[in-house]
Amino acid sequence: MASGDGNRQGGTQGALPAVKMYFATIPGEVMKQKPRADYYSGQKRIFSLVIILLAILPLIFINWNSSKLFQDSWLTKTENELSSFSESRKELIDLFLANQEDLLGGLLQLFMQEELSRVDRLEKVFFAVNRNNVMTDLGVIDGAGRHLAYVGPFTERLVGKNYADSPWFVEVMKQGRYVSDVFTGYRGVPHLVVAVASQDRSWLLRATINSEMFNALVASANVGPNGDAFIISRQGEMQTTSRLGQTIFDPGHVRMLHEIASRGVKVTSYNNYLYAVAPLNRGNWLLVLKTDIPSSLKDFYQARKIGLTVIVGTALLILIVARLVINPLVNKIERAEEQRMNLTDKVREVEKMALIGRLAASVAHEINNPLQVISAQAGWINELLEQETEGQAYDHQEALRAIEKIRTQVRRAGGITKRLLGFAGSDDGEWFETDINKIVEETINLLEKEACSNRIIIKREYAEGLPVVRTEATQLQQVFLNILNNAIDAIGSEGVITVSTLQVDGRIHVQFADTGPGIPEHDTDKIFQPFYTTKEKGKGTGLGLLISRNIMQKMNGDLEVVNREQGGCLFTVSLSLNNKVEVQTHEEKL
């Protein structure tokens, strides 16, 4: 193995690079095409992704859609429940307050002021009507606001007080019956009162509602674990205690609640809460029921979490299956592509060998001629030397001239073999900075003798100062040889092939114009088809132009052909000046 490697290295650093570098203007920089392994890895990823998306997207859509429907129906259900609770509580509370008013109104009609102004009498009545402890106290107040009698826990603070200036007193005297907002009053404790005045406003009964009982009426509403139920006044003051401890409402919030109530919208969502609002106490209060949406949707979120877990699990399963299915599939495609490329390479190689076969006669002539001169000159030297042995004068200068001619012919033959090797060199896909004019000239040199013998003149019209192009020189030469061979065959004998190079925008064009018969009109579409040939059997493979065009397209170039107006064909090889190919240094390559 060691010696084999050594030989290979020796070969790499020896003659072969010299042949390869023959075409290179800058030998240090070699270009190589990107490896295809990356491409297939990318394809595997894309296929996997597509399959996963195709499988997962409908699942996600179905899950999203059903979640949305479920969420909407859940919210609707919660809204309906909240609305229903709100209605029932409103009726209950209004009925409760009306009952208290009616009770006091009944007492006003049953008893005279003087009778109830007696504390013992009032106490009896109070205990008789307050068996369920709905009221905290009961008081009798005359039309001037004087507190005449009182039964309840705040006797000391309230007896003898005058309520003439109290807002509730003013209202009850005005309206006849009134339920106040919660206020502290003389007793210094928040409470609400129900007051009913006599028809002639000469006296009135006032009862304080048991706060605990009143609160229980509201708080017993089923509003969920994080829900709340309370009553607020128009000013936003709490009339019952909030289960969540809420005490103050900002004015904006209160306005919003009033608006909801006034518009008749029973339920609305605000800050992750669903609100049901109903007016109470002749519109002076608002019953607010609110329920926490996330808490209400807790079961739904749980179900959604399970759904997402199922989707992720399915995605992982599909991913594994996709990889298991796609990997062998893409590997198979990769192998097929590799085989196709190998076949293409082989076809190209066959075409190249056919070209070399075509060139053999011409090259043999090119080599045999110097050999003939060498042979003749060597014979001549031999004869000169024989003369000396035969005693005649030896023409030293003549011998030297003959030796120099031998050297000249050896150099000439060497140049020819070098050119042939340059063309026949293996196609290893190396890209060089290439002087196009030089490649064209080398190619013409290979065929010019043959052209000449057929009285075909090859004219050169090279543009000066063309930039170098990154390209595969040997393959480019194969293309030029194909075109020139075709042109020589097409002309047959006596004609002109004009080879010109020119720069057009960002491309270099190499044009081959011949004076042959051109392409038959009905065959112009077929010229790049495989096995199309106009040559006699055995002279052409019918693959030359197809391969040439493939080669050019691989180099980001193109090959086009048109019939010239003055007769013959014009082949145009175009090469891009901006070949974006991965650059690898010569040292790396070695």
Next chain:
Amino acid sequence: MRNKRILLVDDERDFVDCLAKRLLMRGVNCESAYNGADAIKKISTGHFDAVVLDMLLPDTNGVHVLRTIRCVSPETIVVMLTGHASASDGKESMLQGAVEYLIKPVELETLLEKLCLLLKCEPYGKILLQQNCNDTV
């Protein structure tokens, strides 16, 4: 061979000149032409017993010159000598009347043997350089 006239036609001047010198040394009377037109001109104006003709010439090909020779001087023997190793060319030459088709490189002795055989003359003898090569290049 001493009384025979041979025309050497080849665009390889070094070869033609050297061959001419060496043939002259052997007493063969020969002339050189470096292209087809020159060859046809010389054939048309003078008699040659044999023509050694290259296949690829700068202005025409050997078969074309061969055809002209067959027309102008049918009795002249034509030996094709070419580096162009093409079987079809050889066949074409023989069909057009060439008597021999030799592929370069050919040793002088081989060429002379063929010519002697074809011209039915005595084997050649080497002539001293001083006597025969004074006027060669």
